[in-house]
Amino acid sequence: MLASTTVSLGLLGSQLLYFPSHNPTKPFLLPLNKPLLKSPNSITSSSFLKSRTSVRTAVAAVDSSDAAVKRGLQAGGEGGSNSYHFVVANAKFMLDEEEHFQELMSERLRLYGERNMEQDFWLVIEPKFLDKFPNITKRLKRPAVALVSTNGPWITFMKLRLDRVLQDSFETDNLEEALASSPIDIEFEKPEKWTAPYAKYEYGWWEPFLPSKTSNV
Amino acid sequence: MVAEMALVKPFSKFNTSIPKIGSSGRLKTRFLSVKMSSTATPPPPTAASKKKTQKQEIQESLLTPRFYTTDFDEMEQLFNTEINKNLNMAEFEALLQEFKTDFNQTHFVRNKEFKEAADKLQGPLRQIFVEFLERSCTAEFSGFLLYKELGRRLKKTNPVVAEIFSLMSRDEARHAGFLNKGLSDFNLALDLGFLTKARKYTFFKPKFIFYATYLSEKIGYWRYITIYRHLKENPEYQCYPIFKYFENWCQDENRHGDFFSALMKAQPQFLNDWKAKLWSRFFCLSVYVTMYLNDCQRSAFYEGIGLNTKEFDMHVIIETNRTTARIFPAVLDVENPEFKRKLDRMVEINTKLLAVGDTDDTPLVKNLKRIPLIAALANELLAAYLMKPIESGSVDFADFEPQLVY
Numbered sequence: 001m002l003a004s005t006t007v008s009l010g011l012l013g014s015q016l017l018y019f020p021s022h023n024p025t026k027p028f029l030l031p032l033n034k035p036l037l038k039s040p041n042s043i044t045s046s047s048f049l050k051s052r053t054s055v056r057t058a059v060a061a062v063d064s065s066d067a068a069v070k071r072g073l074q075a076g077g078e079g080g081s082n083s084y085h086f087v088v089a090n091a092k093f094m095l096d097e098e099e100h101f102q103e104l105m106s107e108r109l110r111l112y113g114e115r116n117m118e119q120d121f122w123l124v125i126e127p128k129f130l131d132k133f134p135n136i137t138k139r140l141k142r143p144a145v146a147l148v149s150t151n152g153p154w155i156t157f158m159k160l161r162l163d164r165v166l167q168d169s170f171e172t173d174n175l176e177e178a179l180a181s182s183p184i185d186i187e188f189e190k191p192e193k194w195t196a197p198y199a200k201y202e203y204g205w206w207e208p209f210l211p212s213k214t215s216n217v
Numbered sequence: 218m219v220a221e222m223a224l225v226k227p228f229s230k231f232n233t234s235i236p237k238i239g240s241s242g243r244l245k246t247r248f249l250s251v252k253m254s255s256t257a258t259p260p261p262p263t264a265a266s267k268k269k270t271q272k273q274e275i276q277e278s279l280l281t282p283r284f285y286t287t288d289f290d291e292m293e294q295l296f297n298t299e300i301n302k303n304l305n306m307a308e309f310e311a312l313l314q315e316f317k318t319d320f321n322q323t324h325f326v327r328n329k330e331f332k333e334a335a336d337k338l339q340g341p342l343r344q345i346f347v348e349f350l351e352r353s354c355t356a357e358f359s360g361f362l363l364y365k366e367l368g369r370r371l372k373k374t375n376p377v378v379a380e381i382f383s384l385m386s387r388d389e390a391r392h393a394g395f396l397n398k399g400l401s402d403f404n405l406a407l408d409l410g411f412l413t414k415a416r417k418y419t420f421f422k423p424k425f426i427f428y429a430t431y432l433s434e435k436i437g438y439w440r441y442i443t444i445y446r447h448l449k450e451n452p453e454y455q456c457y458p459i460f461k462y463f464e465n466w467c468q469d470e471n472r473h474g475d476f477f478s479a480l481m482k483a484q485p486q487f488l489n490d491w492k493a494k495l496w497s498r499f500f501c502l503s504v505y506v507t508m509y510l511n512d513c514q515r516s517a518f519y520e521g522i523g524l525n526t527k528e529f530d531m532h533v534i535i536e537t538n539r540t541t542a543r544i545f546p547a548v549l550d551v552e553n554p555e556f557k558r559k560l561d562r563m564v565e566i567n568t569k570l571l572a573v574g575d576t577d578d579t580p581l582v583k584n585l586k587r588i589p590l591i592a593a594l595a596n597e598l599l600a601a602y603l604m605k606p607i608e609s610g611s612v613d614f615a616d617f618e619p620q621l622v623y
Contacts (some may be wrong), residue, residue, distance in 0.1 A: 088621040100471060103442070107468055109321055140623050154309035161475050163543040163611055165621050196532050197524055198446035 084129075085155035086148040086176045087165040089137050090141035095206050096188040098162060105209055121149035123209040128180040131172055136166050143184050145206075150202065178213035282356040285363050287426045289370045295484060296375040296425055308479045309377045310440035315472060316384035323467040324465045325395045330458040340457060345518045346457060347403050354396035354407050356437075360388035360430075360473075362413060381476055388469045399459050421617070424487045426498040428479055434474035434538045436504060441467035443533055447524060451563035453525035478544045482611060489614065494606070501541060501549050502602050505534045506563060513564045514571070531557055542609035550607050559601045566594045 094101065105123075112119055127146045130137050149155050152169065159167045172178050194200065298304055338346055368383030397407050421429060443462035448455050455461070481487055500608045509530050512519060516526040531551075538551045548557060612621060 042269055076528045095623070100438075100442075103464070103468060107320055111318065114323075139621065153307070153311035156591065157315050157475070160308055160311070160479055161471075163613075164623060195528070196446075196533075197443060197529060198450055 023186065027164050028105055080175055082171050083152065083169055084148050084150060084172065085167075086124075086127075086129075086146045087144040087155055087159050087167045088127070088130070088136060088140065088144055088160060089162070089165040091143045091145045091186050092130045092141075092162060092188060093121075094145040094162075095146070095186065099201055101162065102205050104158075104161070105206075109208060112140040117130060120151055121147065121154070121209070122211045123206050124148050124179050124181045124211065126182040128182060129178065132170060136168060139166065143186060148179060181211070222248075241535045281353055282359060284412075284416045285420045285426065285429070286366075286420055287302045287363070287423055288420075288488065289366070292367060292423050293371060293374045296378045298370055298375060301483070302484070304483045305373075305479070306377065307480070309381065312472075312476050312479060313381050313384075314379055316381055316476075317386075319384075321388070321465050321469060324462065327389055327395075327398060327459070331402045332401065334457045335399075336473070338533050341517060342456075342521045343403070345515060346516070347400065347405060348517055350396050350399045350403070350459075351405075351407060354393050354400065354409075355412065356433075357389050357393035357396060358407075358409055358412065360433075361386050361393055363426075363430075364389060378480075385473050385476065387475070392466065392469070397457075397464070399457075418535035424484070425496070425500070427481050427484070427487060428496060428545075430473055431477035431481065431505075432500055432504045432537070432541065434470045434477065435540050436508065436533060438474065439470040439536045439540070440535045441470065443529060443536075444522065444524070447529075448522065451523050454521075456522065473542075478611075481544055482613060485614065488544070488546050488610065496593055496605050497541075497547050498549055498602060500597065501538065501545070504597065505537075505551065506560065506601070508533070509560045510564060510567050514567075527557075527561070536612070542607065544611050545555070546608070546610045546614075547606045548609050549601070553604065556601060556604065559597050559604075563594060566597065567589050570594070 105121075108121065109119070111117075124146045126143050127148070129138075130144065130146070147155070147158060155167065155169075159165060170178075188203070191200070281527075294300060296304070298306070334347075364382045364386035368386055370506045371379035371382065394411065397409070400406055404503050427554065439464040444460055445467070448460050487493055509527075512526050512530050519529055521524040534551050539546050570587060570590045573583050573590070578586070
């Protein structure tokens with residue numbers, strides 16, 4: 001194994017020896033004398049146009065209709081609307097540490113708004129349904145936060161993304177019961193050192209996703 | 218896909234001889250096999266001869282974004298559900314639903330701010346912006362080519378995985394197109410059809426494609442989100458509107474990375490032994506070093522948008538490494554201050570190497586001058602590679618899993 005690393009390092013060396021000594025010319029970056037779409041005779045714009053056409057075709061070939069997407073999103077594939085799927089972990093992980101989680105949630109809320117879809121995903125702080133899952137609770141730091149949705153495949157995706165979460169599902173006819181939570185104040189200590197060139201997402205970003213804030217509960 | 222992989226050179230297997238780029242018949246066939254449909258029509262003769270001359274002029278330095286190709290037959294085998302019964306199709310179907318949702322269908326719409334901002338960018342910053350757009354476009358386009366071909370090749374053996382690849386190529390095409398339109402604000406355009414044919418393709422076996430593209434996508438996410446969030450707080454540096462699109466844009470990159478995560482989980486042999494650990498560390502190192510050296514050569518760009526290049530890079534490296542630890546069986550200890558010290562020494566050596574190239578010496582003298590510098594760089598790389606690693610991986614595989622508290 002070490003040998004193969006040295007091999008690659010050797011290759012690296014030999015590449016460096018042929019490092020261009022002057023600024024490389026960029027023949028593939030051509031100035032446009034005319035507007036891009038109006039000069040079919042120039043090499044640049046003609047092949048560029050062609051490639052864009054094929055890109056468009058590719059997009060058209062794989063694009064699904066909005067309706068199909070909506071069906072997929074809302075039916076959630078398996079199970080009826082009585083199935084609630086969830087991933088759960090401690091509150092610090094879910095609400096404080098994983099900032100990309102906030103982005104995914106906001107992105108989804110935006111999309112549901114754009115496409116007039118009824119929200120089918122919620123964040124539940126200290127969910128009551130956990131009482132039915134002793135195998136989960138014995139491995140869970142508290143307070144806990146669950147992401148609950150009627151869309152099973154989406155929860156499978158979120159498990160893949162978040163990884164450090166436990167996943168399960170339950171059945172109930174009662175939405176209110178499914179999303180019931182024990183009231184609790186959540187506080188996070190400020191990180192010891194924060195080196196990112198931006199501030200953390202604000203405390204409380206999760207409020208739009210709490211069941212009490214959504215119209216249908 | 219953001220190609221931060223340039224440092225990695227093609228290699229076939231342990232203990233085999235070094236493949237010679239350009240002379241291997243296999244490479245050439247694979248190169249020809251990745252083709253966009255648009256390039257199938259032969260260009261008129263005049264254009265062809267002109268292109269031929271241009272082709273010889275393309276100079277790729279060590280750190281330029283690369284195009285990749287792979288062993289498509291092996292890929293077909295890997296995702297054949299009859300051969301590989303462990304494929305977690307539920308995960309792939311979940312991913313397919315996410316990609317079909319197409320969160321950014323209407324996101325990439327330009328406005329007149331672009332041209333106005335481009336006209337205001339003058340002097341050295343203008344040139345640096347052009348280079349940024351050009352490299353980013355090439356990297357996205359490189360993802361498009363690879364994913365499109367994989368989508369095509371896997372259609373029969375695994376339609377779900379194939380469709381995901383096609384949908385990812387949709388995203389990459391959109392990104393590349395958007396960047397190329399950005400170049401038109403500077404009265405330039407990348408000739409993508411020409412690039413498709415003229416660029417060298419780096420061959421990677423499927424398992425290396427998985428490690429490399431996973432890292433590329435995740436590091437791409439962290440770069441873009443960091444720039445976006447920084448500029449949102451410091452709008453005075455918002456000198457070109459493309460950055461405003463990064464928040465939604467990089468969610469695509471992050472999802473692409475998730476898909477490669479699922480691909481690797483479906484092939485546990487790429488994650489669960491000592492070789493996998495060594496390769497994981499190797500790819501992490503290659504990607505991080507490539508980015509660091511690249512960005513330090515272009516610090517004017519990052520300073521132009523109000524970032525400290527090295528701090529920005531270290532943030533991106535640390536976060537990418539944390540993300541990668543969710544799937545790779547081992548990662549580098551990048552939070553150890555010694556790691557950054559090593560990177561900084563590599564930057565110094567690389568600067569000297571570049572300086573040798575700018576002198577008026579004969580090629581022979583230049584190469585002689587480079588030898589000790591290359592040895593020093595190799596030494597730093599090896600030392601960084603051998604630093605004590607961090608054991609990691611998905612909790613779906615972890616041995617410690619039963620005791621883990623969530």
